[in-house]
Amino acid sequence: VNLILFERREVSDDGAVSVSDVRATHLLHVLRVVVGQSVRVGVVDGPLGVAVVHTTRPGAVELRCTFAATVPPPPPVDLLLALPRPKVMRRLWAQVAALGVGQIILTNAERVERNYFDTHVLTPECYRPLLIEGLQQVRDTHVPRVSIHRQLKVLLEDQIDELSGPGQRLIADPAATTTIGAAVRESGEARVLLAIGPEGGWSAFELGLFRAHRFRPVGMGERTLRTDTACVALLTLAHDAMWRR
């Protein structure tokens, strides 16, 4: 953890905050803070800052925070992902948040098993702490918005415009020859939404639906990676391309 994140409601107007949960444990037993010491902090969806340790007692820490005047911009990349199996999804939350996405749109697909949707891994109680963990690792404050969709057709036909608005749309497709880098460089859009399919790939019907809704196929090289590796690799390439242009 390279940053302690607070919810906005936890911080009083004068910057005072008390913690007595895992963050206190981390401050006391990993960082081993003493009174007067400074630590990096942030407010969820808000600014970064610095906090001075005001008091400590077993299991609890009081801090006084000073926050930056501006909020860092949200990551310019969004992810649309065919829901992987729960074990994989569980590992992805923190990694995706650490790589940086504005939102995570999870969807059903022909080659997604229906029972993947019945897991507690898709409850905010499970995923929000994992997203926060990822953000704390990389000193970001932007918690990705999460939405879960059981019908891809409804998502693409009725909901995607409102969810993601304008911006470039890309879909990872092993058959495509355009690279993410080339596609992003050709586009002047400020944001990119990247769709990644299930282990077995999208069906031809689904690929057609994506194309009909402005998703441009981009290649992933000759190697068809597992979903978890592919997510990290493709989000890395999307960020790199957005950053370099």
Next chain:
Amino acid sequence: VNLILFERREVSDDGAVSVSDVRATHLLHVLRVVVGQSVRVGVVDGPLGVAVVHTTRPGAVELRCTFAATVPPPPPVDLLLALPRPKVMRRLWAQVAALGVGQIILTNAERVERNYFDTHVLTPECYRPLLIEGLQQVRDTHVPRVSIHRQLKVLLEDQIDELSGPGQRLIADPAATTTIGAAVRESGEARVLLAIGPEGGWSAFELGLFRAHRFRPVGMGERTLRTDTACVALLTLAHDAMWRR
């Protein structure tokens, strides 16, 4: 699994091979092959090919293989990694093999715990099947060479030249401003060796050692990722850069 890999000794001169292990289980119960059906195959560190199912019986499959005349080139990227904790290393084997590396050089460092070296995750019995799993996912035949080093200084001073030979050497360093892409484009070398540090980073002494042995620092962006995510992200960027130049 998108490819069934055989060891060279398993394949007879006329291309016949019998399997009765997990590969047979996969052929029979996942791919549900029937006699006469073709499947993609490969020989470890050898060519790709196609096999026709010759006979099946419970738990065993006989195939007749035809292999390509040439062996695909090995990946142009090598990895030098400060040993992460066993749980993370266990997950990385297949991912790193899938991304493609010629070799994996694991090393100690000041911020690596000594007991990480005592794990069965570092035995070929554990890691070789995981490497093969990663290769089968992406249809590659090149098993990364693995070497394990308990002294970074000895590795860099006495062993690295013989292990990796010529080629560009890069070290991921949050403080560096050159990107992997820029460094690779400036170099005419056919291979790149990428060093990735422990969770806590390399020490100043270690960074000096790397610099003294031709490792050029390259940045990783503003986000300091966890080792597993960083490995996937940085190997992706290295491959992308080698491929694009």
